[in-house]
Amino acid sequence: MYLVTAIIKPHRLEDVTESLKDLGVSGITVSEVQGFGRQRGHTEVYRGSEYRVDFLPKVMLQVACDDTAADKIADTIVPAARTGKIGDGKVWIQELARIVRVRTGETGADAL
């Protein structure tokens, strides 16, 4: 089992989830994160003075899947999330030792 994690630009989420649904992904967990990277932050203005914002809002997706699907999922996310501009984010894959569905206690592929 694998866990695919993607950090993407917030406004790409809808396209990414659509394409994952099309791929037949059964579930996704999303969270709001802030990212710092090559895409530097920006300057904001408040009451006449400026301040730097290092972190930019990103969205993190986590998708658990079985061994075969991981690469397919990553390869689906990447184009869907891409804008071609710096700051598009990352996708990484980790191995899972075990997965369980809370409702039923099913494990492994059945848990997905």
Next chain:
Amino acid sequence: MYLVTAIIKPHRLEDVTESLKDLGVSGITVSEVQGFGRQRGHTEVYRGSEYRVDFLPKVMLQVACDDTAADKIADTIVPAARTGKIGDGKVWIQELARIVRVRTGETGADAL
């Protein structure tokens, strides 16, 4: 060392943490996430028009533990988080290469 991650319904968190404390778990990290899965989202109404909400609020728990405890922790979370209704969530386990306690620099099991 292992990391147990659980996605559960928000209102089950209190029971889950209670039972983990009973199990003697020394620490938990929790975050607010949104989930999409078999439990479809719902329709909301705003000024007379409806809109779909795909993502439902969930809570993610992360518990780092030593090799022996991982399964016990998962098996404790699952029943505590269960409502039997669709959307109860998942629990998965990952291996950790290393863990350190910031305060002391202790590593491995001592870091927990």
Next chain:
Amino acid sequence: MYLVTAIIKPHRLEDVTESLKDLGVSGITVSEVQGFGRQRGHTEVYRGSEYRVDFLPKVMLQVACDDTAADKIADTIVPAARTGKIGDGKVWIQELARIVRVRTGETGADAL
């Protein structure tokens, strides 16, 4: 490839990111989490009655890096995040099976 995850006190974030930048880390993903651990929560007061708060605000950093850098990153975070008081948090390291840069599709070390 490895993923270094750190749970730290919110007000240490700036120092930690500074020192990671100095180390040449190219990117960091941060999220707001709540922690429960040896550092017990505290009691709050509302309209004359008290209530317990088990969870305390923490910040979670995630840094993907290549095999050689993982320990260096962890060893940089730990002192920067340390206050010496209980509740300083944890740092753990996981192996990554694969990493991709969304913008370019580069993988492995090039994706960082």
Next chain:
Amino acid sequence: VGVVMLGMWAIAWYFTTRAGAAMLGQQTPAVKADDVVNPLNTAWVLVAAFLVFFMQAGFMMLEAGFARTREISNIMLECIADTCLCGLLFWAFGFAFMFGSGNGWIGHQYFFLNNAPATYGSTGVAFLAFFLFQFAFADTCSTITSGAMVGRTAFGGDLLYSLGVSGLIYPIVGHWIWGPDGWLATQSTPFRDFAGSTVVHTVGGILALAGAIALGPRLGRRFKRDGGGMPPGHDMILASLGGVILWFGWYGFNPGSTLSAMDFAGIGRVATNTTLAACAGGLAAMFFVYPRSHKWDTGISINGFLAGLVAITCPCYWVSPFGSICIGALAGVIMVLAVDFVEWLRVDDPIGAVAVHGACGIFGTISLGLFATGQFGVPGPTGADNSSPVTGLFYGGGAHQLGIQVVGSAVVTITVLVLGLALMYAVKAAGVLRVSEDIEVAGIDIHEHGAPAYHPEYAYMGYSAIPSGKPAGTVSLPAGAASPVGVGE
């Protein structure tokens, strides 16, 4: 000739009177001073009515701030719908029951505002201005009621019991005290409630108690006795804003109740007494709870000045500034004790309506019998009439006034509690009073109103927390000093 001259002197003298002066050298049709009295008083009453109406915004913000995120869109619409409903009910029959003449128990005049005269009674205030002022009062009462029922009342049930509250209980009980022939108003020593500590606040607070009892506590609410406590309000800024708006609105509530700006000493006195009681109440509550937790409790201080305002509402015309301070301070303490008592009763009152409006309404009503200075009588369209002043126990007036205040307050409290419980349990029996547990867990806003109150776009907020969460560190602090301890981390 002498006679003639005398006559002419008479005439000359006659024309030097104001009537003569009045009619000379004026372009527009001459206006008599009397013609200005009713407009001035009507304008005063209308401005006051507007301020009382604005208290709705205060209640909405206060209740929203003291409630949890899941139940606040519900509060918004309950207050709005209750206001709208109350307007139509008061127009149809509420006003008739309360202010129409009939018998000591109920009025039956002016249904649908029919056959309304130009001005109400002897007030000289335009009838519809007086109506608006009284509508705003009625609305306040129905809003207070909903305050203790936050978070678990089905919206349909809210509409249903509001019919009973705004349409029947409030106007009928109100008639006893403010009606032209109300039985409490027509006692030899009349029961006095200047601006409604009893009529509005006791009634509202006791109905709130009845509602909270009939409903039971919110799901998951555990009480002090059971090692729990009030779940924290979700936004103290809203609560504070609401509290201050209410204080502002009270300047319509109390000074407007003279129904006369001509009694200009009266409106000044009432406004100042109202203010000083609020000040004393806020400080009293704040200092009284401090020793418990050694915290300066924002929420209780808000309810503290509200307690002072509720208490002074009845006696504000008849007491001195010093008396007002005493009354306000006592109210602040009584409110805190009442909160403890309600908690001990295992009654879930999310905003403290029972303690603030119920308990302090009763105390305020009684306090008149103690603190009335014996200098002031009743306001009138052209000025105060102090011929029969009201005197309290502490000012040598004996126990007459005190007695009737106690009796009146007790009668109203008991009657309203009985009627309220009957009403609420009737609605409960109809099965529409409370939402199901599933709905409560899901959040009443989502289920009853179709969406949560808040839809933040996190991706479009600034995360100032993180940079500015850091102490100055290297720049302005010794490195070690940067390490914090305790609660916040």
Next chain:
Amino acid sequence: VGVVMLGMWAIAWYFTTRAGAAMLGQQTPAVKADDVVNPLNTAWVLVAAFLVFFMQAGFMMLEAGFARTREISNIMLECIADTCLCGLLFWAFGFAFMFGSGNGWIGHQYFFLNNAPATYGSTGVAFLAFFLFQFAFADTCSTITSGAMVGRTAFGGDLLYSLGVSGLIYPIVGHWIWGPDGWLATQSTPFRDFAGSTVVHTVGGILALAGAIALGPRLGRRFKRDGGGMPPGHDMILASLGGVILWFGWYGFNPGSTLSAMDFAGIGRVATNTTLAACAGGLAAMFFVYPRSHKWDTGISINGFLAGLVAITCPCYWVSPFGSICIGALAGVIMVLAVDFVEWLRVDDPIGAVAVHGACGIFGTISLGLFATGQFGVPGPTGADNSSPVTGLFYGGGAHQLGIQVVGSAVVTITVLVLGLALMYAVKAAGVLRVSEDIEVAGIDIHEHGAPAYHPEYAYMGYSAIPSGKPAGTVSLPAGAASPVGVGE
């Protein structure tokens, strides 16, 4: 004898003068009742002006609540800057165009408030008090316009079109109806708009429509026909607060428009009619949409009572409380249908300005021709003049008034739509009307104003969600019962 008589005449004459009256038994220089009329009316108009000004806060909160997080700092500054701009424009020439005499189409007097008399026209109201009152109205109109243009209008473009709205369109069209010699005001049966259903609301709502058309929808906004819908407002508490503040401010808008507190029956009637129409509008909208989704819709109920307020603004002086309820209820329904229509047109109106102010402004204007009772004429500085009352169709007045109301409303609506589109497309042609797509995606607040409106410090908030998100569980519930279903999870 003659001498004597002469002497006496002299005396008689002397005493009949003001001085004579003065020296008789009065300490302060004697005041004639007439001297009190203008102060009273001026004070009334000023208090009303303050309330109308405060409506800005209402619009700001309503619009912010109904908008998305990314576009609200923009709303704040647009309302503030429009207010400031409107003040200077109205001072320079807006007031001159609207209230100076000139011809039927435009006024040209009082530029820069030059040569202003002590009081305006025959109102007896201090000139600058009248100016302030009218400035507040003008400001309202320009704010309504911006309501439908939220979220994509460049700030520079906003300033530009506001020049045209506050400086030209509003005052010129207003002159036709409220100007001393406006052509619509001087018809044999004059077109009547008591407080501005047409002058302020129709004009504002139609300009909003023109703006929304010229702009096109916000990025990503899909319409009902396309399987989309209005993106949810980010904060219903703000929206509700804004709505109630607007209702409160309306008590300046309508009752103040008598320009006279001496007409005390009139101000009372107007205030009550205003209230009842709002009540009916709120309930009508709420119940009318309920069957659609079986939800009690907070947002639509707010727009419902606002619809009632807009509609009653024109007829409030001439109709009965019952008539007001009918008008309000109809407006509540019309507003909902208008929202559907605007949505069907694929016009993106984030706050519903077109439906609330445009559609209900038109309906309200026409409703006068139906519901005017034939009892009331016009207010005057010293009281009402009911010599030539206004009568509507339903009260046997035939179609005269109705006719002119329809004609006037139609003429204004069409003219303003044409002028509005011309103005907005001109600004668009200048390339400054709308921000770029990149900016919209980035969030207009960040790009135009340099920062998001919110900078929460999450690390310093309480996470009450989690503990209190749990049902009572073991304590007060059977274990099974704790499991929720459906929406909330």
Next chain:
Amino acid sequence: VGVVMLGMWAIAWYFTTRAGAAMLGQQTPAVKADDVVNPLNTAWVLVAAFLVFFMQAGFMMLEAGFARTREISNIMLECIADTCLCGLLFWAFGFAFMFGSGNGWIGHQYFFLNNAPATYGSTGVAFLAFFLFQFAFADTCSTITSGAMVGRTAFGGDLLYSLGVSGLIYPIVGHWIWGPDGWLATQSTPFRDFAGSTVVHTVGGILALAGAIALGPRLGRRFKRDGGGMPPGHDMILASLGGVILWFGWYGFNPGSTLSAMDFAGIGRVATNTTLAACAGGLAAMFFVYPRSHKWDTGISINGFLAGLVAITCPCYWVSPFGSICIGALAGVIMVLAVDFVEWLRVDDPIGAVAVHGACGIFGTISLGLFATGQFGVPGPTGADNSSPVTGLFYGGGAHQLGIQVVGSAVVTITVLVLGLALMYAVKAAGVLRVSEDIEVAGIDIHEHGAPAYHPEYAYMGYSAIPSGKPAGTVSLPAGAASPVGVGE
């Protein structure tokens, strides 16, 4: 003779018609016009007092919006507790020091409001109405002071210094200018401060400066010179709401300061001048900072119109609308420069109180000496007394008024700075002025008040951010166009 008599009878008959009718047939005891003057003026002053009181809500929202999440419950309670404290202090001796007669330096009459006459001085305003109006002013001053001390002042310290501010410094300095025998008021050319640019705003702003100096900056606050800047306020909606509420309240502050509605030209003029100065100030500040960052700065625009309001507060009665616009515009620019200066001084003033109230209070006071038109004297209970008008330099009045304005403002500024520093350092010496670093890191709300201001239940919010964060994509945009750039991502 008979003829003569006949003639006279005829005359008598003539006069008895209208006049006779006029004075006959009045049910209520006839009222003299003079009897209406005091009620009208008292009602006016009370309405103004209510509006000034409501400014508290404005300050609370403004300060909360400009502050960080961790320190806002503290702001709420500080404003509430200061208000309550101020009420009791002003009742006990503040009012006596300020408005009792005594000597040029301090009053000693009316302690505890003892021996108060029916009306204050020659104003004809009910004594307690005047008291309330002045209490509201005092309260404003103490709130301004706390504005610059946000985020690090211990609550106990706040209570302590507030005793000195509301109880001593404000009333004593105020006595010099507004006291019946104040030395600045009794100069041959009296120092004039119509509504308190000096008495309230300069005093408040300078005390705020003293407090901020004594406290030092908030932990982690770095200044422009050190490559830092003001940490962003956490909620611009609250800040904007607060700003508009303040503007609204200013309509009590300035027009109410005539203490007379009989001077109806005066109240109209003051209200309009107040408005135009605010408009000019807002625009001036907005355009003045635009070139710096090419952003339309919401926060600075709010402080801009507040700067205009502060500046016009002193001269509002004596200047023309055009003069008001000039004064407001200059104030808007001065405020921005003052902000830069305070930042350069490394003084941490989270809401800009020093710049807005201090600097613009001084400027406004002086501006009277420049812009007074020489048409207007002083308001009086029965109307304006323009016998000795005030004329400024630009209107040929020479430098007399300018001189005394400069002297008065300088004396007050220096005195208050000295007293303020003494007071604040005394509290600091007592070790209760500032909280510890640990507490600041933990958040002052949690530590001083026991809980954070916000307890959102995230699980019960709608996550609209994510779906609506997306551009229309395929539906209404060329695929490529969907890609955003720059800031927002």
